[in-house]
Amino acid sequence: MTGAPTSGAPVLCARGIRKQFFGVEVLHEVSLDVHAGTVHGLVGENGAGKSTLMKIIAGVHRRDGGELTIDDRLVDFSHPVEAGRAGVATVFQEFNLLPDRTVAQNVFLGREPRRRGLVDVKAMRADTQALLDDLGVEGITPEAKVGWLTVAEQQIVEIIKALSVDARVISMDEPTAALSEAEVAVLYRVIGALKSKGVAIIYVSHRLQEIFDLCDTITVLKDGALVTSRPAEELDHAGLVRAMVGRPISAFFPEPEEGTEIGEVVLEVRGGGSEQLDDIDVDLHAGEILGVAGLQGSGRTELLEAIFGVVPFTRGTLRLHGSTLTLRSARQGVRNGLALVTEDRKGTGLALSQSVLDNALLAIRAVFPSRARQMRAEVPGILESLEVVSRGSAQEVRALSGGNQQKVVLAKWLATSPQVVLLDEPTRGIDVGAKIAVYRLIRSLARRGVAIVLVSSELPEVLGMSDRVLVMSDGRVAGQLPPSSTEEEILALAVGTENQVIGDDAGTVGRQ
Amino acid sequence: MRLRLRRLDTTALVYLALLAVLIIAAILVATTGRSLFSPGNIRDILTGMSVLGFVAIGQTLVILGASLDLSVPYVMSLASLVAAQTMNGSDAMVVPAVLLTLVVTAGIGLANGLIVTVLGVHGFVATLGVGLILKGYLDTNYQGTEGSVPWSFQLFGATGIGPVPISTIVMLALAALVAFILVRTAFGHHLFAVGGSSEVARLSGVRQRLPLIGAHIGSSVCAGLAGLLLASRLGVGSPTVGSQGSYDLLSIAAVVLGGTVLMGGRGSIWGTIGGVAIFAVLDNLMSVMQFNPFLKDVIRGLVIIIAVALYARRRVIARRIRFAANAPGPNIATGSAPAPAPAPAPAAAPAPAAETGGRSQ
Numbered sequence: 001m002t003g004a005p006t007s008g009a010p011v012l013c014a015r016g017i018r019k020q021f022f023g024v025e026v027l028h029e030v031s032l033d034v035h036a037g038t039v040h041g042l043v044g045e046n047g048a049g050k051s052t053l054m055k056i057i058a059g060v061h062r063r064d065g066g067e068l069t070i071d072d073r074l075v076d077f078s079h080p081v082e083a084g085r086a087g088v089a090t091v092f093q094e095f096n097l098l099p100d101r102t103v104a105q106n107v108f109l110g111r112e113p114r115r116r117g118l119v120d121v122k123a124m125r126a127d128t129q130a131l132l133d134d135l136g137v138e139g140i141t142p143e144a145k146v147g148w149l150t151v152a153e154q155q156i157v158e159i160i161k162a163l164s165v166d167a168r169v170i171s172m173d174e175p176t177a178a179l180s181e182a183e184v185a186v187l188y189r190v191i192g193a194l195k196s197k198g199v200a201i202i203y204v205s206h207r208l209q210e211i212f213d214l215c216d217t218i219t220v221l222k223d224g225a226l227v228t229s230r231p232a233e234e235l236d237h238a239g240l241v242r243a244m245v246g247r248p249i250s251a252f253f254p255e256p257e258e259g260t261e262i263g264e265v266v267l268e269v270r271g272g273g274s275e276q277l278d279d280i281d282v283d284l285h286a287g288e289i290l291g292v293a294g295l296q297g298s299g300r301t302e303l304l305e306a307i308f309g310v311v312p313f314t315r316g317t318l319r320l321h322g323s324t325l326t327l328r329s330a331r332q333g334v335r336n337g338l339a340l341v342t343e344d345r346k347g348t349g350l351a352l353s354q355s356v357l358d359n360a361l362l363a364i365r366a367v368f369p370s371r372a373r374q375m376r377a378e379v380p381g382i383l384e385s386l387e388v389v390s391r392g393s394a395q396e397v398r399a400l401s402g403g404n405q406q407k408v409v410l411a412k413w414l415a416t417s418p419q420v421v422l423l424d425e426p427t428r429g430i431d432v433g434a435k436i437a438v439y440r441l442i443r444s445l446a447r448r449g450v451a452i453v454l455v456s457s458e459l460p461e462v463l464g465m466s467d468r469v470l471v472m473s474d475g476r477v478a479g480q481l482p483p484s485s486t487e488e489e490i491l492a493l494a495v496g497t498e499n500q501v502i503g504d505d506a507g508t509v510g511r512q
Numbered sequence: 513m514r515l516r517l518r519r520l521d522t523t524a525l526v527y528l529a530l531l532a533v534l535i536i537a538a539i540l541v542a543t544t545g546r547s548l549f550s551p552g553n554i555r556d557i558l559t560g561m562s563v564l565g566f567v568a569i570g571q572t573l574v575i576l577g578a579s580l581d582l583s584v585p586y587v588m589s590l591a592s593l594v595a596a597q598t599m600n601g602s603d604a605m606v607v608p609a610v611l612l613t614l615v616v617t618a619g620i621g622l623a624n625g626l627i628v629t630v631l632g633v634h635g636f637v638a639t640l641g642v643g644l645i646l647k648g649y650l651d652t653n654y655q656g657t658e659g660s661v662p663w664s665f666q667l668f669g670a671t672g673i674g675p676v677p678i679s680t681i682v683m684l685a686l687a688a689l690v691a692f693i694l695v696r697t698a699f700g701h702h703l704f705a706v707g708g709s710s711e712v713a714r715l716s717g718v719r720q721r722l723p724l725i726g727a728h729i730g731s732s733v734c735a736g737l738a739g740l741l742l743a744s745r746l747g748v749g750s751p752t753v754g755s756q757g758s759y760d761l762l763s764i765a766a767v768v769l770g771g772t773v774l775m776g777g778r779g780s781i782w783g784t785i786g787g788v789a790i791f792a793v794l795d796n797l798m799s800v801m802q803f804n805p806f807l808k809d810v811i812r813g814l815v816i817i818i819a820v821a822l823y824a825r826r827r828v829i830a831r832r833i834r835f836a837a838n839a840p841g842p843n844i845a846t847g848s849a850p851a852p853a854p855a856p857a858p859a860a861a862p863a864p865a866a867e868t869g870g871r872s873q
Contacts, residue, residue, distance in 0.1 A: 110717035
């Protein structure tokens with residue numbers, strides 16, 4: 001991929017782009033040059049600002065400052081359709097396709113070719129076929145329903161949709177996140193075909209191997225700021241990872257409480273797998289805090305859901321206290337002493353229009369009604385010990401702050417006296433004080449012999465709280481690390497620089 | 513078998529079901545010594561189809577757009593009254609009366625569409641409200657039947673070509689027209705898109721409001737046509753013809769039976785016509801066999817539930833599967849796929865043939 005044509009003026013040029021959300025600046029003066037016929041890689045950790053930048057280029061968000069030019073013309077998109085007219089198309093992570101409609105209908109949605117006022121179905125079909133042929137794609141027919149296609153095929157339909165507006169710039173947000181390796185090879189080939197047609201590509205990916213296989217230029221973002229932007233030849237894996245991380249650990253994490261002992265194995269998963277997970281082996285001991293790191297979409301949440309029983313494992317075995325179990329619902333999970341604090345507090349953690357007390361009693365009333373009466377007396381004590389600030393336990397939880405809501409969720413699960421607590425991003429979006437309260441609670445649960453799984457996107461949190469760190473990548477366990485590891489080591493496992501497996505065919509396509 | 517069923521278009525499935533119902537009905541009717549296919553009986557079945565057919569065609573449009581129309585029975589009643597009063601027994605007034613009826617009903621549809629799209633009120637509530645307003649108007653201003661329909665217009669409901677009533681022919685022609693509109697006009701394509709996902713439609717540059725407003729106008733006009741047909745059969749306008757037939761729920765049932773998804777975005781007019789035909793044959797069978805009328809509703813209800821349960825099993829789910837339990841087969845990939853070891857499939861999982869396994873849901 002060396003010696004790529006980067007001559008001439010850039011097609012797309014961003015200068016000093018700034019963006020604020022609710023008064024917080026998430027992009028600080030980021031600049032970017034994208035040339036025709038090249039692939040421009042955009043990398044950075046979760047929350048580094050890649051998606052925001054992509055969305056500004058795509059017209060989903062509007063920038064608060066800076067300039068965006070296409071072919072030296074200043075543009076300001078207020079809608080993705082305007083961006084499309086200017087020749088910028090985006091393939092988002094979330095597909096923009098209608099599963100019940102055919103490939104041709106999706107590709108030309110909103111721009112159906114007409115003849116004498118009627119939609120020219122034949123032309124639509126023929127044009128779609130021509131676009132498919134252009135990229136050398138076989139096996140997709142314009143008449144196929146999109147919902148029946150594989151994820152890779154849907155991705156290609158998205159790309160075709162982008163091409164049908166004559167896009168000069170196509171940006172792809174983690175296009176391989178959900179692809180198998182064979183499918184990635186097809187995408188590589190399509191990107192090669194696009195390059196030779198002179199299309200400029202912005203390529204966001206967490207997989208560093210792909211970045212090096214495909215990209216001519218690499219831009220690194222960190223905490224919303226540009227770190228570096230240079231030709232791919234000048235960077236290597238280690239250097240790239242170093243550029244992506246390297247921030248000070250500033251948060252405060254309480255030490256383990258005295259008398260905390262790591263006991264026997266409580267939970268054991270062997271060869272666990274489902275549609276989203278494969279080959280999961282996990283041991284969890286009493287009193288242990290197991291940190292789970294990994295990029296978004298790497299299967300962290302799915303792992304917790306599988307253990308809890310909401311979206312159970314379809315293969316493998318799960319043992320709790322030595323006896324094999326098949327959990328098929330959350331109810332069974334709770335019955336067996338499991339608790340899951342979900343990532344989406346408002347959506348799946350709380351009944352927002354009910355009172356603090358009702359929410360705290362929700363799980364116990366539903367699953368152990370015989371214990372509810374006794375618990376009703378104890379819940380105020382639990383809420384108090386968590387320092388929930390509210391106008392009394394009859395207040396609607398909707399009105400509480402994020403941190404206090406999270407404490408109510410925790411109280412709900414404490415009431416069921418669980419032996420295994422699964423926490424999915426328990427400190428997301430809550431203030432520092434509440435964070436520390438959550439950390440303290442985790443420590444005190446560990447002392448009482450409760451086994452804890454802590455999923456977090458914040459690496460300092462995972463490193464600061466865990467006894468052991470499990471790194472997920474692509475639905476598999478990429479490795480386990482001690483808490484003395486560095487952020488670089490975790491990230492290297494999570495993005496797969498260590499044991500990246502890329503099919504030979506894919507590699508050669510990339511290097512041609 | 514499972515696989516083949518899945519491959520089959522839902523509309524084709526509806527007509528297979530219709531065929532099965534016809535065969536069963538023919539056998540049952542034959543046991544009473546009569547024939548289901550006698551000209552008289554065929555005329556009865558087709559007559560039973562036409563009124564519900566008109567309403568269901570319109571209902572299909574709104575449901576495709578992920579809305580609903582509960583105001584149809586009152587629109588029908590109002591249409592019958594407007595037509596009968598304007599005609600008032602005079603042949604010369606037939607054409608103006610029909611035009612006026614269509615304009616009035618289109619106006620109601622426009623109101624429904626604007627309430628749904630501009631005010632953002634869900635179709636269920638919006639049309640329920642408009643329906644109640646119409647009901648109140650009808651109940652306060654009409655004590656009973658009014659107006660009179662001249663003989664020339666009564667022919668619309670009374671004559672036929674052989675055993676096929678004119679009204680059924682008109683209804684089927686309308687179905688063909690609407691089916692054509694859905695396939696060959698931008699309106700049709702955009703209606704499917706808005707119903708399937710309003711957000712996807714918006715991001716693709718579709719103006720989301722227009723298709724839905726159009727669908728609501730279409731639904732009201734179709735209900736108006738049904739009202740005209742009823743007026744022609746009765747010879748008068750009646751404030752209760754629509755609600756007596758409970759055409760709101762029956763039309764939704766027919767649409768759903770025809771394979772159109774209540775959430776919008778998927779379905780077809782011909783499926784709906786199949787659904788209407790199944791209801792008509794069942795009704796005819798039960799009246800020929802002199803079933804208890806309550807049993808009639810029990811059977812209708814069972815048929816709808818069974819049908820929708822069947823469709824739900826075949827639903828397309830666009831969920832990304834990372835590790836399919838069955839070997840994934842990317843049709844387009846050329847490289848050797850390092851497929852995850854085929855795990856011991858759990859007993860509950862279906863095991864379709866490998867080449868289609870990866871995406872069967």
